[in-house]
Amino acid sequence: MVNKILELIEATVIVNPGTSEEKQILDHVNFTLEAGEFVTVLGSNGAGKSTLFNVIAGSLMLTSGQILIDGQDVTHLSETQRTAILARVFQDPKVGTAPRMTVAENLLLAERRGQTRRLKNRGLTPEKKAAFAKVADQMGNGLATRLDVATGDLSGGQRQALSFLMATRRRPALILLDEHTAALDPKTSAQLMAVTDKQIQADHLTALMITHNLEDALTYGNRVIVMSAGQIDLDISGSDKSKLIVPELLQHFNRY
Numbered sequence: 001m002v003n004k005i006l007e008l009i010e011a012t013v014i015v016n017p018g019t020s021e022e023k024q025i026l027d028h029v030n031f032t033l034e035a036g037e038f039v040t041v042l043g044s045n046g047a048g049k050s051t052l053f054n055v056i057a058g059s060l061m062l063t064s065g066q067i068l069i070d071g072q073d074v075t076h077l078s079e080t081q082r083t084a085i086l087a088r089v090f091q092d093p094k095v096g097t098a099p100r101m102t103v104a105e106n107l108l109l110a111e112r113r114g115q116t117r118r119l120k121n122r123g124l125t126p127e128k129k130a131a132f133a134k135v136a137d138q139m140g141n142g143l144a145t146r147l148d149v150a151t152g153d154l155s156g157g158q159r160q161a162l163s164f165l166m167a168t169r170r171r172p173a174l175i176l177l178d179e180h181t182a183a184l185d186p187k188t189s190a191q192l193m194a195v196t197d198k199q200i201q202a203d204h205l206t207a208l209m210i211t212h213n214l215e216d217a218l219t220y221g222n223r224v225i226v227m228s229a230g231q232i233d234l235d236i237s238g239s240d241k242s243k244l245i246v247p248e249l250l251q252h253f254n255r256y
């Protein structure tokens with residue numbers, strides 16, 4: 001049986017209703033994501049990519065329609081309530097980690113989120129730190145040697161890698177990557193992208209990733225969608241996606 005992780009049913013958002021500024025920014029979107037899928041999300045500026053992520057994460061409520069995550073109707077759940085089942089990594093390295101806390105403390109915080117106070121108070125044992133060092137080492141960027149460093153003193157790449165680790169630590173049903181490599185230099189961005197892909201596959205995570213990098217959109221994931229004017233205009237997966245090349249994708253892109 002197919003395990004649906006995400007279902008958007010006629011998902012619609014109208015902003016400033018009843019005013020001259022009224023605008024439909026998400027237009028009756030129907031979209032289903034199966035367990036283990038990794039979808040890259042493309043679209044011009046203002047196409048509705050962030051709006052899509054905002055309604056999934058609960059930072060923006062639907063005007064009409066329905067959202068199910070892992071079989072649960074979350075349409076009316078708050079952003080905080082949804083953090084139990086999904087995680088989001090943002091573009092800005094400053095978002096997502098507590099700057100004065102160390103790398104190890106941030107990882108502990110991520111792991112303990114949602115647990116009881118008794119468990120939360122269990123400290124950073126040497127075993128725990130050793131486990132964190134092992135996990136951080138998979139990032140391949142020196143993060144493992146900086147477990148006791150305040151997050152604010154990390155490089156942008158290390159900080160984004162930490163945000164990604166924190167987001168995936170509790171194996172959420174769904175992970176939203178919101179241009180998480182966009183603020184990094186090309187080499188660091190490519191390195192984090194490769195690690196991201198490896199981790200998603202190793203942990204069988206289900207992920208959506210917004211990117212403006214067409215090469216990345218084609219290289220990574222099993223499916224690519226292109227958004228335009230609040231709708232999903234193109235949805236290509238499997239072998240059709242593998243055959244897709246940048247000039248072809250650009251043609252689709254330019255239609256909108």
Ligand SMILES: Nc1ncnc2c1ncn2[C@@H]1O[C@H](COP(=O)(O)OP(=O)(O)OP(=O)(O)O)[C@@H](O)[C@H]1O
Pocket residue numbers: 015016025043044045046047048049050051052
């Ligand atoms: N809360 C809001 N109120 C009014 N308009 C909004 C709101 N949120 C988004 N919009 C508008 O909705 C449209 C889609 O915006 P969105 O941020 O989703 O696009 P995007 O595809 O993520 O663009 P970018 O690539 O620039 O990040 C834009 O015209 C934007 O101005």
